[in-house]
Amino acid sequence: MFNLHFDTVAGLLLVLIALGIISHNNAITIAACVLLIMQQTILANYLPWVVRNGINVGIIILTIGVLSPLVSGKIQLPEFSELLTNWKLIAAIVVGIFVAWLGGKGVSLMTLQPALVTGLLIGTVIGVAFFKGVPVGPLIAAGILGLVLSVTD
Template identity: 45%
Template sequence: MAATFGQAGILLLIIILLGLAGRNYVVAVAAGALLALRLLPGEELFPLLERHALNIGIGIITLAILIPLAKGGIGWSELYGTLTSFSGLVAVATGIFVAYLGARGVGYLTIQPQVIIGLMVGTIIGVAFFRGVPVGPLIAGGMVALVMQLIGSGK
């Protein structure tokens, strides 16, 4: 039996429109797919998607980033040159910090799930209107956790 459009459908439609207005078709397609699942007999897939979609998405992003390595475009000399340069060391430090923030974000969003609403709105605005890429909610969650810890306002 098909679900009703409801509040979730309206919000997904708004996200589709924001994605189209900001010419970010990835957001529009993602929201459209979820809207289709909601309206068609596919809503039972939501728990499965909640459990696995993030890891699958991170896996696909990681795959895309590793393609130059797999194609042979990055070898030992490039790796050594990068890891011994100032910008390479900054990149390593930044990667460590971002991984740390991402882990903090997962933990914080688990105990403060309402924060994800603000992160979603900010991510949608950033993607739709500032040509951002929607890969930062976990890092943003980690930044929220860090700020909240610094000001002593919650776990």
Template identity: 40%
Template sequence: MINSSILFLLLLLIIGYIANNQSLMIAVSFLLIVKLIGLDTKIFPSLQKNGINWGVTVITIAVLVPIATGEIGFKQLLDSLRSPYAWIALVSGISVAIIAKQGLSLLANDPHITTALVFGTILAVSFFKGVAVGPLIGAGIAYLLMKMVKLIS
């Protein structure tokens, strides 16, 4: 019997196909396979609990590869700091990391916000060629905006 979660995943698979988004299609296919072979109760809780941290680790590894290969070293770092754009990038990197930290706690403590953020990310990935780091950054931005709304009211 096909339940609503499988139908929802199939819909996302179709959206991924229409949008030609390989990452979404791979992610949905993986989840469908795990669910259909009955390993969802063993795998999903761990993925839900640790998946974002694993994903951040994989992204961090990818970003650090140029350092490991020697393409980027201390000379390039020092040279880049002479550029005003590098300083903007430095401040942006710090800001995003701090904002995302607040987003992690929001995602952990507010499930209905998580649903909206995940759906927003799926839409952005599918139709606007976005990248699926959105829930974490989106949660951080949502956290900041919610704090601002509380201050105003």
């Protein structure tokens, strides 16, 4: 049942678990625990599926969480005329478009230059663990890095 192959990745996951506990960040702790359990058990057979679909599943769950207050009635949709006249709503739409585009660039960069993923993940974990960030950062970080790299190339 247990694979018990302790390698560098398992060590990194243990460090992430410790960082998550120290920083009181349940997202890091739970994610690293789940992945360590998967790596060390027969669940390792499902890791290729997680690699292929994990980001999409995560984005779906995140989107459900963001939309749920709207669906539950906790927040109300603004009137259409307000969308066109309220500068804060217009700014929110523009920023939302920009961040979605940036995230798309991040996915491309992570696919084309996977070696950079390690640095992005370490930076994101530090941001989540010590600066009260949220772990959606790798896509945006990769998008920003892609912009910086394209300017310097």
